[in-house]
Amino acid sequence: MSVIHLEGLTKRYGEIAANDDVTFEVESGEVFGYLGPNGAGKTTTIRLLLGLIKPTAGTATVLGADIRDRRALTEAKANVGYLPDTLGFDDRLTGRQALDYFARMRGDERREELLELFTPPLDQSIETYSAGNRRMLGIVQAFMHDPDLVIMDEPTSGLDPLKQDRLHRFLEAECDAGKTVFFSSHVLSEVQRIADRVGIIRSGELVALEDIEALLSRGGKRVRIHLGEPVVEERFVTESMIDVELLDSTAQFTYTGEPQRLLEHLVEFEIQDIDIGDPQLDDIFKHYYGDEADSEES
C-alpha cells in the first residue's frame, strides 16, 4: 500500500488554485522529491497532507488515513514526522525543553542518536538560535519518535553545506532502513542527489512524475562568465545553452548539457571570472516541460 496517495487534490483561494487536481503516490521506503519554484504550491500540498488546511476538492491518504477524517489523521500522526519550512518553536524555551515538550506527545526514542549528528545548542533559549541551529532542532524533533513517514518542507534551507551533506547521507540511510521520506525543494541539485522519484509542480499543477534517472538527464547549471575579450556569439553559444544573455565581454546562460562538455568548450576562451551555480528552476522547467501553465492562462 502506498504511504501517501493524492487523488485530485485541489485547494483554491478564490480564483487562484494553489493546488489544482494533483494526483500521485509515494511508495513505502521511497525518497520522494517534490520539486517546484517558490510559490508553486509545494507548501500547500504539505499542509493539506497534515490536515492544517482543507481541500477544496479531491483528497489524499497519509498512512492510510483520509485527510478529511480528522480523527484518523490525528492517530496517524503518531507515526509521522514533520519538518515545516517555518519552524514555529516557542522561542522562550531552550532546545531541550522544546524537545521534552514534543517527546511527551509522541516519544523520543532516537533523540540521543540524532543529537550526535545534528547539534543545536540545547541549553540555550531558541530565540538565540541561528537559522542553521533552528533547522537542526527541527530535524531532531521530526525524526526522534522514529516515525514511518517524514514530511519535510525545504529541509536544507538555512543549513551550511556540511550539515546539508550530513542530512542527505542521513536520509539515504533512513530510507535504506525502510523509512519513507517526502520532501519539497526548489533546488534541482538537491532533489537530483537524494530523491528516488520526483514530482514536479508548477503553478499548482503537477507537470511531471519522473524517476530520478530522467531528472538527472534534465539538469542544468546557471553560468556567468567574464571573458578577456568581447564575446563573439557565433563562436561562443552552443545548442545546450538556453536563456543566453551576452553583453560586451560578459555572458550569462543556463547550460543544459553535460558539465564535461561545458568545461571542454570553455577552455577555448580566455576566462577572467566564472560563476557556476544552481539554475533558476523556472527556466529549466520552461525548457523541459514547455510553457503549458502560462499558455493555458493566456
Added chain:
Amino acid sequence: MTAIVRMESRNLVRGTLVLTGVFGLLVVFMLAVFPGMAAEAETIEQAFPEHVAGLFGFEELHTLEGFLGSYMFPFIWTLFLGIYFAYLGGGMIAGDIRERRMDLLLSNPVSRESVVLQKIGAIWVPLVAINVGLFVLLYAGSFVLEESIDPVVLAMAHLLSVPYLLVCAAIGVLMSVVLDRVASAQAAGLGAVFMLWLLDGLSEMDPDLEWVGGLTPSRYYDPAAILIHEEYALGDAAILLVTFVVLLAIAIGYFVRRDI
C-alpha cells in the same frame, strides 16, 4: 495527553505572580483607605453622580462587607480581572497560528479540540493563585483593620467569581480562534468584556432596558449580594458555567473547521 496543559500552565506562572502582586498592592491600598472612607461613607455615596454610583452599586460602604462587596470586588473582580481573563483567552490561539507554532503543535497526534481545551485548562493557574492570594490578603487585612468578616462568606465571593471569569476567558478564546492577529483578538476580547460590563451598569438605570443587562455576564455575579446579604446565587453561577461551555463549544467548532 496533558503535555500542552502543563506547558501552558508553566508559561502562565510568571505573569500570574506579577499580576497577583499588583492586585495585592491595589487591595492593600484600598484597604488602607477603608477606615477613612467608612467614616465618610454617606458623603461619598452622595458625592458620586447617581449613574456612576449605580454603575458600581455602592452599598453599605461603612462596613467592611459593604466596602468589599460594592466597591472592591466590582472593581477588581468584575472589571479588572474580567478584562484580564479575556485578554489571556485572546492570546491563546491567534498568536500560535500566526507564528506557525500551531503547525508544529498539530503535527503531534493531538486533536484540535484537545489543543483548545488544554490551553483554556491552563487558566487554573491565575484563577487559583489570584483568588487564593487575595483571599489570604483580605482575610488578614480584616484583622489588621480590627474588623471581622466571615471567612466562608468571603470565600464564596471568590468562588462564585470563577464562573464569571471563565466566561470572560471564553469570550477571549472565541475572539482568538476567529481573528487572525493576536493583538486584535486580545483587544476584541477585553473590549467585549468592558462593553458588557458597561451595558450591565447602564441598563440598570432604565427599567425599560433592564432586560438588556440580563445578557451580560456580570449580571450573574453579584459580590454585593454575597458579601452584604449572604445570598449565594448558585443558579446564576450555573448559568455562567453553561455559557462558558457554550462559548467554548462554539470556539472549538470554529477552530476545527478553519484553515490554519
